[in-house]
């Protein structure tokens with residue numbers, strides 16, 4: 001088996017070393033003898049909806065997002081929509097997450113989004129939402145906790161009936177008001193949890209690897225357990241930092 005990952009705008013959308021999530025996916029595959037194929041799609045480059053099963057976009061500053069937003073809609077929207085509809089994993093972090101929705105309103109400027117999920121992001125008055133965060137999520141195997149760090153000025157509001165990724169246990173989440181964090185649709189996951197999201201939450205990495213391999217090979221693989229003492233310690237530490 002081989003995990004095929006495609007990173008979107010890895011040079012532009014990589015704040016807080018969000019690219020480290022890709023390295024983590026690679027290691028967890030290699031440690032199990034699963035192949036790992038990496039590709040990327042930058043400005044102007046199309047994506048191959050069936051060539052990869054795991055698409056990834058990291059966070060970015062408003063400036064970075066302004067540079068990629070229109071390009072992403074023009075060069076990648078159709079193929080990414082097809083990929084998500086056919087069960088590909090799409091993991092989008094912070095600035096990347098914001099660009100999955102209809103738009104990101106930045107004062108007088110409105111950045112276009114991919115429109116893959118019904119949500120909008122608005123830069124409102126008020127402080128940036130910064131700090132450690134923990135959320136409770138249920139991706140089908142019972143409640144689990146994701147722990148991480150958030151830093152965003154934009155506030156995201158989900159459309160009616162759109163499922164959040166999780167419920168905020170500690171921290172701010174999508175907008176600091178409604179207690180919701182991130183978004184889910186098919187195998188698309190958007191979240192404000194930054195940087196080493198996957199190293200701090202190895203179970204999520206394995207869950208997403210499983211979904212991506214299932215898309216390619218038609219059956220859901222049973223991933224070999226790994227000795228996760230370091231990952232478990234990182235998770236516990238992130239969770240304690242959030243006070244959850």
Ligand code: GLN
Pocket residue numbers: 015058059060061062063065093094095096151152153154155
């Ligand atoms: N620029 C966006 C905001 O401030 C996202 C920031 C980020 O990716 N950390 O809301």
